[in-house]
Each structure stands twice: as structure tokens, then as C-alpha cells.
Amino acid sequence: MQKAILAASACLFAMTAHAQDLPEKYKTAGKLIVANTPNYPPMEYRDPATNELVGVDIDLGKALAKQLGTEIEWSEIGFEQMVSSLNTGRVDLVLSGMSDLPARRETMDFVDYMRSGAQFYTSAKRKDEFKTLTDFCGKTVGMSRRTSFPDEAAKWSAANCEANGKPALNIVGTEGSADARTQLKQGRLDGAVQGSETLPYLLTLEKDTYAIVGEPFTEVYQGIGFSKQTPELRDAIAGALKAIMASGEYKAIFEKYDLAGSTLDGVMINGEAVK
Structure with a gap:
């Protein structure tokens, strides 16, 4: 059943992602509210000299928002509060070094964007x-x-x-x-x-x-998290990610932080490659 759902999602993405179009709700708001905890360098942290929010996830979020023609409002909340904030609509998505784990997929969807361990x-x-x-x-x-x-x-x-x-x-x-x-x-x-x-x-x-010491003892994808009630937003972000992968901007962000080896070759939703 889960394979069928993923296949359907992949099909939907293939049909709609090229538009990279935000659902009307988010267009009207003019922004995406994104959960982030800036204590995980180089993914997200505050520059000690300027207190500016910086990192891979921050740069990636800005690039995705620009691709979609909108703005980002970062919501700094505790990591343990992110899922509840997402599912109650307090935030629109999570972009904060979150691993795409099977257990989390029971209540969330993920657009994967990097390898980790x-x-x-x-x-x-x-x-x-x-x-x-x-x-x-x-x-x-x-x-x-x-x-x-x-x-x-x-x-x-x-x-x-x-x-x-x-x-x-x-x-x-x-x-x-x-x-x-x-x-x-x-x-x-x-x-x-x-x-x-x-x-x-x-x-x-x-x-x-x-x-x-040694190599990572697990392999996991980091993902952008979405409520299962917002598949249209998930697919819009996936389409934007595909676009910045194609343009080279995605790779440049990871190279900036010496993480070129953590990049993915293509867009993935819930651990499954999509076209």
C-alpha cells in the first residue's frame, strides 16, 4: 500500500513540479513560515560576529523561496516542538537538519535534499x-x-x-x-x-x-518536512529543488560549506527518487 502511495505521489510530482507554483494560500500570505533551530552548524547557526542566521539550510531555504517567488519567515522553535507546530499549522514546513526516518513518515512527508549519517x-x-x-x-x-x-x-x-x-x-x-x-x-x-x-x-x-573515528555507522537522508495535509506545498518545494539542482545553485550551496559529498543526484520524496 505504501509503495502504491509513493508511486502515486511521484506521478503527481512529475505532472505538477515543472510549474514550481505555490498553492494560492501561500501566494496570498506572501511568505512561507519555516521552523528552524539555529544550533547545528554548518546547517543552521548564528554568525558569532553578526548574529545573522546562516548555514546550508538557511541558504537552501532562501534559494527555494526565490525560485517560488516568495519570502521566508524563520520560526525559531525547539526541535522537539517542530512536528506539533507543523501539524497544527503554526509553521508551513520544517527545514532544520531533520532526518527523514520511516517513523517520522507516519505523520510527515519529506523532500530529501542531502545525505547524512x-x-x-x-x-x-x-x-x-x-x-x-x-x-x-x-x-x-x-x-x-x-x-x-x-x-x-x-x-x-x-x-x-x-x-x-x-x-x-x-x-x-x-x-x-x-x-x-x-x-x-x-x-x-x-x-x-x-x-x-x-x-x-x-x-x-x-x-x-x-x-x-571511522566512517558513519548509519546512512540517512535529511529532508524538508511537511504536514501530510499539504501535499501541494511539498510538490511545489520539490519542483523548486529540482530547478536549483539543474541550475547549479544547489551544488554551490553545499560546496560553500565543504559538503559537496553530501549532495543528492536528484529529487527524492520520502526516500524514493522521483522524475
């Missing part, structure tokens, strides 16, 4: 202790409790630590990625996990402070 890292002074991912077995590792990382790390631990007779990860849910990094610096954690797209920026911002 959960990545282990440690402090630079302890990098020689962690040559492989399984060196974290039995160690205390922190990650934001508001993300999917704790569940994903537990599954990884079961398959790679416990299944091989090694002690399980001691997973600590933190108040966010910044809190995990603080605890890592304080020596309260042996390692941490956050999105692979954030770590290159972090290493340039705080040189000789952290060390990435």
Missing part, C-alpha cells in the same frame, strides 16, 4: 585509543537525546559489541550536540556521536580539539 568522534588527545569503531564498546558515549542517534547507537552496539562478546556502549543522552562536546572536553564522556555533515565544520572551528 551518525558519526563517532572523540577528543584529539585520546584519538590513539580509538582506531576503530569497536574501540568504543564499553565506553561512555554522548549524543543528543532529541535525535535518532541514541536508538541507532544502541542498535549498532547490539550488533557490533554485545553480539561479539564485548561490553555494550554506555549511551548518554545529552541536551544537544553542544552539550555532548562540552562533556567530552570535561572528560565525562569517552566519545560522542553527531551528524557526519557537522564534523568537518567543527574541526575547522575548533582545531586540534576533536578526532573523527
